[in-house]
Amino acid sequence: MTNSSPTTRRVLRVLLIVAIIYIALLIGQPAGLDLVKIGDDIANNPGSILQQLIIGLANGAIVTIIAMGYTMVYGIIELVNFAHGEVFMLGTFVSLVFVALFSTTTALGGQTAPLWAALLGFIPAMLFCGLLNAGIERAAYRRLRTQPKLVALISAIGVSFILTNVGLQLGALGKLPAISPIFKSLSILGLNNAAPKSFPVILSNANVLGDFPIRLTQADVLVMVVALALVTALTWFVQNTKLGKAMRATAQNRDAAAMMGIDVDQIITLTFLIGGALAGAAGMMSGLYNGSMVFTMGFTAGLRSFTAAVLGGIGNITGAALGGVLIGLLAAFSDQYLSARWTNAWVFLILVLVLLIRPTGILGQEGGEKA
């Protein structure tokens, strides 16, 4: 093959790509990759593309906010903070308990809460998760910073297991209302520790666009607006403040930053604090949007967001936003047109392919700007 002309090589290359596409179409059919079925679905209801776009953007907004935490931490200490998804899960839990404090029972027997309670709830959720994340860094990662990367990664996996278990056992709080009426609001947690917990209904499910065939709910609008605001604020903070500058310096070269008088430990703590706070905000957003939580949700949400961070270019905030939106869209379109049961497999496949083919992601470049 060494002597083959460029034309032959080009032909061979095209043949290879055709072969890969053919095989993908062949074995991808059980996983929903069936062009005829997809074509039929689109032809029968062309409007659903726009609908999936909205769902994807709203989902992507939450993924983006979680991905920020991954990307910031990776940017600054090159650690895949495996526990981040679980911090997000606990953020959802805190949001749920806070919102439940202000919930009332409707005529139909369901729980409902005012919008201001949810908006106010961002504060405790962000505070709790920020402090938790910073505490995790102090307790489980700081001593390991000089060790090989895998050591801290294994420690992070350990932390994620601990937090999952905490999330499970916090469900026991649901047995408190039987003891004293003070804890009445906790009855929303139910009596089974492991069971999924429902949020009170906060936003109306009505279509903002009136009779338009495509639904845009208040929750859609709210999560997108909040996500946009958070991303903008974070970008501004990192680009325009002194602390943000210190963060970028630490990410670029920790030793040099320390020599310039930057307290590196403090900056790393700050990074974890901000990342955790964002996970807390994402927890409240997820509660508002999905209306339920379960203690195992951190793993999948974490992996999806990590995929988003890698896809966009890990260490890059804009990249994480882009990756988040893309993963949200991919998940929405896969749910609708491929098969909802295979969506996670498709997302993980993207993760694997990006890491294998272009580990720097879409926007990342080796040695470029980080954090």
Place this chain on the structure above:
Amino acid sequence: MKDKLLNNAEITAIALMGFVALIVGGWSVIILVVLVGAFIGVSVEPDPSGVRRAGVSGALGALILVIITLIHNTLIIRLPDQDSIPVAAQNIGVYLVALALGTGVAMLVAFLRAHADARVRRYGLMALMLVAAVLFPFFEKQSGLFWANTVIVAMIYSLQALGLNIVAGYAGMLDLGYVAFFAIGGYTMALLNSPQINVQLLFWLVIWIAAAAAAVFGLILGAPVLPLRGDYLAIVTLGFGEIVPIVFKNLEAVRIYEPVTEILSAILRQPNLALCLVGCGEDPFNLTNGTQGVSPIGRPEVPTGLIAFFKNPPFNTDLTFLPGNYLPWYFLILVLLVVSIFFISRLRQSRIGRAWVAIREDELAANAMGINLVQTKLTAFMLGAMFSGFAGAFYASYVSFVSPDAFEFSISVIVLCMVILGGSGSITGVLLGAFIIKAVDLLLLDEFQVVLGGLLQVTVFRAIESQDVRLFFNSLLDATQYKLLLFGLILVLMMQFRPQGLVPSVAPRRK
């Protein structure tokens, strides 16, 4: 150190075994004194004075365990809702035997280690361990301890942990999707030895096919990830590990058309044009039965003549592989494990084994010394997958059921936990880690919960009138609900304070 009766490590071992004695009691003391005796025998100096100290320390350790067992048998047993202890186990003779056994084992181990003949030093301990392993199930059967299942599962996981140890411990590649190969081994056994797709081959054949299938997938998945750096490799393998169970979960209604003819038929609106390849009948092809899993899976077949031979005196043993008849299962996995240990320890000493460690220590230098990185890493990946495949196939046949839920991410982490706890790169350590983790997981937490529940009832709960408050505390203080927390803590604490594990690998690691 020589003046001390017990050193710190021995005190820790006795304390841990003492805790087990405290929550289990009864016949467990016999096994526990053997373990403590063996530990003391290993930890003393290998010379005649060491043998003497082993005798004294072993006796002391055994005495402590006997006293603790007495506490269980007389006091703890009176707490509400405790498991009963057989009368025979409370005989004074049992305690005397335990004392003698503890002392004897400690001295015997120390004696073998101090022996002048190198061959005795080398093979004596192995022979002793084999004898103990062979005697264990017969003792267990008589004692009514119900430890056989735990030990069998611990051995299945040992096999996996040994495999992961090749990948992560020797070659230094963190594989977070290791459960994928366990799943592939399990599902191969399930599909080729069950009514699911009407293929029922011999267990003895399928277990090799399963291991081969896992090894092939190890190659396929391993090849593309090899150039990746440490943490990226971990995440990619994690991705694979997540995809595999999803695939098994969803291959319950497969119907595949040939793509070109299918598209043509849609364009020309001629449904008959589409060429159907798989699952063309009325119902699509059900390969894995989805979340409900595959069962029943065939068990190992034994020639009827052999069963008849062992059924009669002097053996009086049923060798049929049946649920609840642990003896044949135990010996089969024991043989598998012993052969694997032999194989892997020889492999570690061989050219490829030394190449793995060289790559782990410094990839660039290893490459410069002429080690073929791709080949060496791929071999590690393939062999690691193969052992997991064996374990998966045996497991599937043992429980006669596989479902996608049995192959979650947590399994990968638990196996990793075994390797880390025991000592990455050390065969003894990895086996120890596997047994500790599975004993805690399947046995000790439950026993602990029984004792804790009893204690709470006579202390705190006596003061609490309200049933609701009791319910709350019962739920919050349920020790069996804290498994993940425990494994997580082990990972975090080991990484912080003892990254080399309980039994560090012998080969010196240069900085």
